[in-house]
Amino acid sequence: MKKKSIDYSKQGRTARASGARFELKVRALFKKTNWILDKWTNNIDLEKQEVVPAKRKYNPFQKMLVVGTGFPDFVGIRRFEEKYDVIGIEVKKNGYLSHEEKLKCKFYLQNKIFSKIYIAKEIKDGRKTEIELIDFQDKYKNKYDKLEQ
Numbered sequence: 001m002k003k004k005s006i007d008y009s010k011q012g013r014t015a016r017a018s019g020a021r022f023e024l025k026v027r028a029l030f031k032k033t034n035w036i037l038d039k040w041t042n043n044i045d046l047e048k049q050e051v052v053p054a055k056r057k058y059n060p061f062q063k064m065l066v067v068g069t070g071f072p073d074f075v076g077i078r079r080f081e082e083k084y085d086v087i088g089i090e091v092k093k094n095g096y097l098s099h100e101e102k103l104k105c106k107f108y109l110q111n112k113i114f115s116k117i118y119i120a121k122e123i124k125d126g127r128k129t130e131i132e133l134i135d136f137q138d139k140y141k142n143k144y145d146k147l148e149q
Helices: 008-032 099-110
Strands: 036-039 042-045 050-053 057-059 064-066 074-080 083-091 116-125 128-135
Touching (some): 008 083, 008 116
Parallel strands (some): 083 116
Antiparallel strands (some): 057 064, 116 128
């Protein structure tokens, strides 16, 4: 029997496309609930402990700079009585954050840049996909204070 060779470039292409489609679904969900969403184009420099503009990535195949490398993916704004509620939304199909991403979430919450950070996770029910929103503080409440660089 011949072993099938894995085409990693095709696998990466389909994974990126799937992630982009899921981001659109998350955006549509928040739009239905009267949130104003925008792409967050900043990041955290953990060494300097400050917010910095995200670096743009160069795509050599399309000969252009790609926007959208900030963390979290979206910033959501909604008016609540006389105040505004500002949240961060990170879209992860598997729902898991890396250690560095957890540190960045901790920084955003401690410095009151965002009031909450949600992780949008994909839940599959057959061919239908649902979106589960996980509050960062609820999921990592035991580990939240212990997170260090």
